[in-house]
Amino acid sequence: xxxxxxxxxxxxxxxxxxxxxxxxxxxxxxxxxxxxxxxxxxxxxxxxxxxxxxxxxxxxxxxxxxxxxxxxxxxxxxxxxxxxxxxxxxxxxxxxxxxxxxxxxxxxxxxxxxxxxxxxxxxxxxxxxxxxxxxxxxxxxxxxxxxxxxxxxxxxxxxxxx
Numbered sequence: 001x002x003x004x005x006x007x008x009x010x011x012x013x014x015x016x017x018x019x020x021x022x023x024x025x026x027x028x029x030x031x032x033x034x035x036x037x038x039x040x041x042x043x044x045x046x047x048x049x050x051x052x053x054x055x056x057x058x059x060x061x062x063x064x065x066x067x068x069x070x071x072x073x074x075x076x077x078x079x080x081x082x083x084x085x086x087x088x089x090x091x092x093x094x095x096x097x098x099x100x101x102x103x104x105x106x107x108x109x110x111x112x113x114x115x116x117x118x119x120x121x122x123x124x125x126x127x128x129x130x131x132x133x134x135x136x137x138x139x140x141x142x143x144x145x146x147x148x149x150x151x152x153x154x155x156x157x158x159x160x161x162x
Contacts, residue, residue: 009022
């Protein structure tokens with residue numbers, strides 16, 4: 001009848017020999033305020049009547065209410081899990097973006113160095129810088145860098161032939 005973490009509040013009121021018992025289930029640790037809007041089960045009768053029929057009268061409604069509370073708790077846990085996974089995914093994306101930006105900055109710096117060395121006609125050093133930049137390049141830049149390496153190699157060969 002009760003699930004783990006469920007509390008059942010009983011309130012008994014006696015008026016002229018007639019007892020009124022209010023039964024209100026609540027889930028411990030449940031953040032959803034909807035549990036406070038459940039209606040309590042109210043039973044009225046003499047002490048003898050309640051003694052003989054109380055558990056039969058409350059068994060089904062309490063089973064339904066505690067099942068509802070357990071479902072709410074499960075839903076909250078699922079939401080918390082999804083939120084934690086979303087935050088983790090965002091953090092991983094930020095880390096990937098940061099690593100990409102760092103690699104891109106190194107790539108750009110090496111290309112700028114290669115530009116300066118090529119202007120000075122230091123082709124061996126230019127090739128070295130371009131090869132290092134190629135290791136930092138994304139797919140599109142690899143093709144461009146390879147083409148540039150080939151052009152600089154051709155300049156090296158021209159210089160060494162003449």
